Amino acid sequence: EAGVAQSPRYKIIEKRQSVAFWCNPISGHATLYWYQQILGQGPKLLIQFQNNGVVDDSQLPKDRFSAERLKGVDSTLKIQPAKLEDSAVYLCASSRGTSGVSYNEQFFGPGTRLTVL
């Protein structure tokens, strides 16, 4: 079974530029998460999708961040314009999202390391 795929692996941009990250979850996984991991910290949830609908985006800075999962499979996360403090690793994770199950293991991709200069 293929894991969660992310691209690009690394990105360097200047502040005020825009950037987009792509995620392909494990086949059949209904739930997709985007996390921001600042150096030395644990992952922090930005947005959660169930199929192509948003479950929670309360911690997404909506003035500059946007995300979509149009067909309920792949997802993109965009930052426009980027700030210095956006430098971090952006992790995508997926889970089966099976209803009636009290927990779902989340599988993480390798992440995209973003550096904003």
Next chain:
Amino acid sequence: GENVEQHPSTLSVQEGDSAVIKCTYSDSASNYFPWYKQELGKGPQLIIDIRSNVGEKKDQRIAVTLNKTAKHFSLHITETQPEDSAVYFCAASPSGSARQLTFGSGTQLTVLP
């Protein structure tokens, strides 16, 4: 919302010794507690998890204990090996349809040969 605190932030042990990492959580509704291992340049990988109806779970050299009354849980690694060196994260998740994870700040474990 949930708040998870993790200690220590760094831990060095001699190969063959045991390592213990501790976490506390704030939300009594949390009932799922996974532990993730993150190696350099990779995403976190689940190594063990425990649910609130269980007090202890063991998988070979790794064990996790949970004290719901005190709201803390711990990871125990015995007979440590150099390949155990990594950053370890605890997390907590409440019940419900969202099942979101709140992570601790991580522990850098170094196993010295």
